[in-house]
Amino acid sequence: YLAKAQQDKKDYTSAVAAYTRCIAQDSLSRMKDAIYARGWCNYQLQNYKEALGDYTKAMEVQADSSSANFDYELGNVYLNLGKYDSAYNHYNKQHDKDPANGLAMYGIASALFLKGKADDALTWFDKSFQTKMVSKNDIRKDKLIAAIQEDKRFKSLIKKYY
Numbered sequence: 001y002l003a004k005a006q007q008d009k010k011d012y013t014s015a016v017a018a019y020t021r022c023i024a025q026d027s028l029s030r031m032k033d034a035i036y037a038r039g040w041c042n043y044q045l046q047n048y049k050e051a052l053g054d055y056t057k058a059m060e061v062q063a064d065s066s067s068a069n070f071d072y073e074l075g076n077v078y079l080n081l082g083k084y085d086s087a088y089n090h091y092n093k094q095h096d097k098d099p100a101n102g103l104a105m106y107g108i109a110s111a112l113f114l115k116g117k118a119d120d121a122l123t124w125f126d127k128s129f130q131t132k133m134v135s136k137n138d139i140r141k142d143k144l145i146a147a148i149q150e151d152k153r154f155k156s157l158i159k160k161y162y
Contacts, residue, residue, distance in 0.1 A: 003034070012041040012042075012045045016041045016045070016047075019035075023038065032058070033066045036054065036067065037066070038054050039051045039052075039054025039057075039058060040067070042054060043055075043077060046080070048080045052078070052081065055070075055073070070094075071090040071091070071097070075089075075111070079110060079111060084111045084114045084115045085115070087107065094107070095108060101131075102130070102131025103128075103134060105124050106125070106133070109122070109123075109125040109127075110144060113148050114144065114145075118151070122154065126157055129162070130161060
């Protein structure tokens with residue numbers, strides 16, 4: 001409960017420490033969701049290597065159903081670790097579960113762009129922007145896709161939807 005309270009207060013560092021203590025004391029593996037929750041807190045802290053370990057373990061113990069956005073989150077972890085194929089695969093899993101999810105579409109687009117497939121990426125950015133699930137501000141701040149943000153076709157999509 002302490003970890004959850006700290007997480008709710010966005011004190012992710014303290015939440016990670018509390019979840020770690022909880023997991024260490026859970027000899028019967030009854031608190032499987034704590035593994036996912038610690039991974040999510042590490043994800044929020046941009047501790048992607050640590051998050052990947054917890055997300056992987058969460059899948060092993062079948063705690064990945066704790067979040068409807070699990071595959072999207074894991075896709076972001078992989079993307080930020082430079083593992084674009086794995087990111088692409090998880091964004092696609094999320095998209096398969098929820099075809100209207102503009103965040104998953106944005107992730108697919110980002111992974112495609114980072115894999116050197118700008119034309120395919122632009123198609124997915126178009127689909128994502130139509131949903132307006134990603135804010136214009138978040139797009140501007142996205143350093144991973146900074147190079148495509150100067151592309152006139154990308155700028156045209158931004159102008160069209162925002």
